Amino acid sequence: MNRKDLIAIGFMTFALFLGAGNLIFPPLMAQQAGEYWLLAIAGFLLTAVGLPALTIIVLGRLSSADKLTASLPKWMDRSFWILVLTTLGPAFVLPRAVTVAYEMGIKPFVNGNYLFIFSISFCALTLLLALKPGRLVDYIGKVMTPALISMLALLIIAAIINPLGSTSPATEIYKQAPTVNGLVQGYMTLDAIAAVAFGWVIIQAIKSKGVTSTKAIAKYSRWIAGIYAILMSSCYLAMGYLGATSSNIAPNALNGGEILTRYAAGEFGQAGQVLLAAITLMACLTTTIGLTNANAQYYKNTYRIPFKISATLILGLTAIVSNFGLETIIEVSFPAILILCPIAIALILATVSLPFPNKPSTTHTVIVLIATLFGTIDALSILDKLPLTVIEPFTKWLPFYSAHMSWLVPVFITIVISKLLSFRSEKMIPA
Template sequence: MDIKRKELLITSFALFSLFFGAGNLLLPPLLGYNSGADWLWVTVGFMITAVVIPIFGILAHAKLQGTLYDFGKKVSPIFSLVYCILIYSIAVAIPSPRTAAATHEIAIFPVFGTSPLLTSTIYFSLVLVFVLNRSKILNLLGKFLTPFIVIILLAVIGVGLSSSTFTTGHLQVETPILTGILEGYQTFDAIGAVVVGAVIIVSLNFNNMKVSAFASKRKLIRQSGFIAGTGLFIIYAGLMAVGAYYSSEIDINTALSSDMQRANLLRGISIASLGEFGNTVLSILISLACFTTAIGIIAGAADYFRGLFNKSQLAYVVTAVLASGLGVLVGQLDFNAIVVVAIPVLLFIYPITIVLILLNVLPDKLATPLIFRAVVITTFVFSIPDVIGFISPSEGLTILTEFIPFSGQSLGWVLPAFLVVVIASIFQLKKSN
């Protein structure tokens, strides 16, 4: 079955909007601002974890066309169940409430001065309404909200760059590429890929586009993933460039918290590029970008538990209500507090998610259950020092991590995981011969 252009664009736009949330908008400008003349190298690192890995995640979904459970089932059914529950719990407890916090701090409070409780309550009430109307999500996001978001983003970036003096500030990061890689964690895009990819698959089954054949859905999801990834690449690079080139013109007040610095910089860029109207534009942009991501996260969690309880609609509704209620509670925290809480969680779950994505993209002959188990266990073990080192650094731990390459950059799991893939592949090949 041929994929129509309309179907492709709707799915691509929907996928983009499900990815693009609070962190995606707030993190890149400040990262570019602090990178100075090396902003391009930081962008390269950022793209690895915020664009390339997520695209692989969508490709893995196109191949599997199941649920998140299928990503880890080759390790073991129990592992996959625990992993799914962890991922969805993290998603509804951190990135989803973070969208409400960002909306309040940048779009709502400066205009209305209301409390974060009121904002998060109204915000997640609206999210719940859209999530409960499950069949309309794909068309709503693809036809209406995302094109508007993209137009506003391109306007801010295009006008901003055209009026910039192209003068950067001083470099404030020691290792540009590695800094970009770790900052890419904060977008939650790899976790987003495994969560929202499942949302897209379920939505294709709900909507009226009649894309039902396995091969047709695989083609549609793959092409949509590449288009959405290209869009993310352009937007991220543009936001980093604008942040870097306005670093000599905008004072973000380094005495403020990181979240206020991000907000001040983004507000300054919007005003510099679009005048005083930029404040209004920024408020609308933040609200829409965050809102669509929250819908995707909660719908994804509700979809999973619906399937876990034998396609029970009650399980879907209960999960959506509980996730929205949790969003109201956590969404009252400020954006930076949520980011800080997220770091140790990400250092633990992100490496495992990355290796599961990459292994699921590989042909089945190469990614056998043996390799899955060996790589995931190795990744888990070598991620532990990163988590402990962030929570409670000690001299003994420092001595230990000195022997692990890249451990100082919280990437101590990378080389061991790669070596285990090679060794397990050789062992498996000899065994088969």
Template sequence: MNRTKEIWMSGFALFSMFFGAGNLILPPLLGFKATNQWLIVAIGFAMTAVIIPIMAIYAHAKLQGTLYDFGKKVSPVFSVIYCILIYIIAIALPAPRTASVTHEMAIQPFFNTPTLLTSAIYFALVLVFALNRSKVLSILGKFLTPLIVIILLLIICIGVSADVPSVKSGILQAPLIDGILEGYQTFDAIGGVVVGAVLIISLQLRGHTTFEAKKELIIKSGLIAGSGLVIIYAGLIGVGAFYSSSFPEDINRTALLSGLSYQTLGSIGSTFLSVLVALACFTTAVGIITGTADYFKGLLGDSQIVYRITAIIGCIIGVIVGSYNVGFIIDIALPALMFIYPITIVLILLNVVPKKWASSLVFKSVVITTFVFSIPDFLKFIINPTKLEKLVEKIPLAENSLGWVLPALIIFVFVNLLQKKED
């Protein structure tokens, strides 16, 4: 195969892996709230929803291993615990969210049925596909993503060029920070450390055995995937901002995406998008359940029974959590994201920087510091925030849920200088 063609094919495949249909509901409401500050919020969103995930792919290009390799410099035990947490969070939050998005976009507008019924049928089908390893979904996925992208580009182009009411002033106090934190909800940084390993295996199966050849292909395909994500996310944020005067202020995420598609494409286009998003959500859910089941199967002696039990447990969790509305799932995800995302981000960055700056001691020091200083960030979603006010006031950026950033950076520099002095 022509090398340029292979880079583009890998780039589109990587784009499809990151392009979770559930993520589409996040950018429009962000733009809707940011309004005239939509570009600033788009930059913040891109930092955690595009740049960090693509850096995870670059880290895989250097490591060329598995998810376990990301944290092994901290300690083997830490890395195993980290991997288990990643997969537990994946089946407990983003997988059920796909069922909730499907209900609100594709079922609720046409049928007055309860969400529990939708999630029960949805995850019963997910379990069937996960246990039978059908290739139908992988084939379907190849067609779904291009179709959704085409429709979204139409929404963006029509939305940007349409004559809409003047954009009102934004209600966000810190648009850049809001964009950064909303980017957590895409789960794409977590996705990056997981799907990067899948990309490595697929390249090996296609005959790429040399380290440098795989590294070059991954980096270039990552750039293509990242560019595509930026265009889609920024476009949806922009359209959400431009139509901010056309919808009520209390509109939810799924209703806004459906409303924007109706405003730009009419009822047929809106219905078509809803069906495609539902199908794409389904393929994402199957991918998460099978990936998690595969991990625990490998962890526990390559047992097929473990695979089945994990898939069944994952689908039961999916039925329960997926029966709630999207907004509720996003809200309950916050503590988990505030806990796991900072650690994931520093692991990605430490695996990207040159090895001479990322010794085992640096890994340990930075990860421990990040964990300690991110405790107030996730605790304030569990206990009364006023109890943490005095602590938050003393930590820079803690009021913005980024209290771990400066301490982690300071420790990174300090430990490196200390090691350089000892050398």
């Protein structure tokens, strides 16, 4: 693979992850962190960028995304991928991207509700671009991503030359532990689970350039993860700077979208709204194309369903679900992602730390079951569905429960014990 294609796939990877949600997370966090915003962003980058980058590297080392679950029983393997891709696809993330694109990209400029017409049009455009998966690197990596970066750069340069405020006092939680809270916020972007889905697209893009050997796929995946990490970290730092300097134009903002909207208008007036709308529409479009491709690739490879049929059905469902409204979509589907994310990270950690079997493994199965159990506890906690009788003991005795990562220590302990047992087994085998 030549350098130009490698950079294009790296750009494509950045654009796949950069949805509107990624743009609005850091500004609000940085505004709340005040003078500690750089410390908060540092923690944010470790989980929001570090975990997805690690996932890309691991999947590249495996040379195929579906090998991540090869160590699980077949029913668990299939259930994991169907749940992940359905939730990231037509059940939650795809409709969310469509509705966010409409709310931030179209609604400010029209009178009346045109979500139905927009959702059909947006999904049709996504389908048109997704139906040629071999051209994704050309569409996204070589055309759409440079345009997206240029628009973001325009907003950031204007903010650096003419900041619209200074840092405001930090809220209490960021005064006490800015980096730790940044870590938690980065984890809550849930991009680690998105990286598992995008692995299908990234590896296919590498193979489309004539790369076939496992060693070469692993090498190029590391480079791509590096390009993605640099671009995404730069974007998050820039969005954080906007939030940190938004005290005058968006004091006590309710969300990051409000900060971006007011900042763009403050720098460019009406043209700023158009610029932000273009950024949002482009970011959402690249994400919907990537997730549609990941879903269709899985059903093609696993169930031999033609790519065109899968992609059409997925986007047809997306257009329908989009019209239920963003709040309903989140309420119904968000719990599934909260549970699936710890499972995905646990599988990545197990793959990095333990010998990787190509057949069902009791060790990997136990790790997934533990991640599922404690991930469910975290999800119920986030959704305020736990009874009061268990909240106090969990807060006192369950490590990282308050950070919604109570699965981490049990999974880590299981991996360490499994590692020690594998060492012992190796020593007992006669030379």
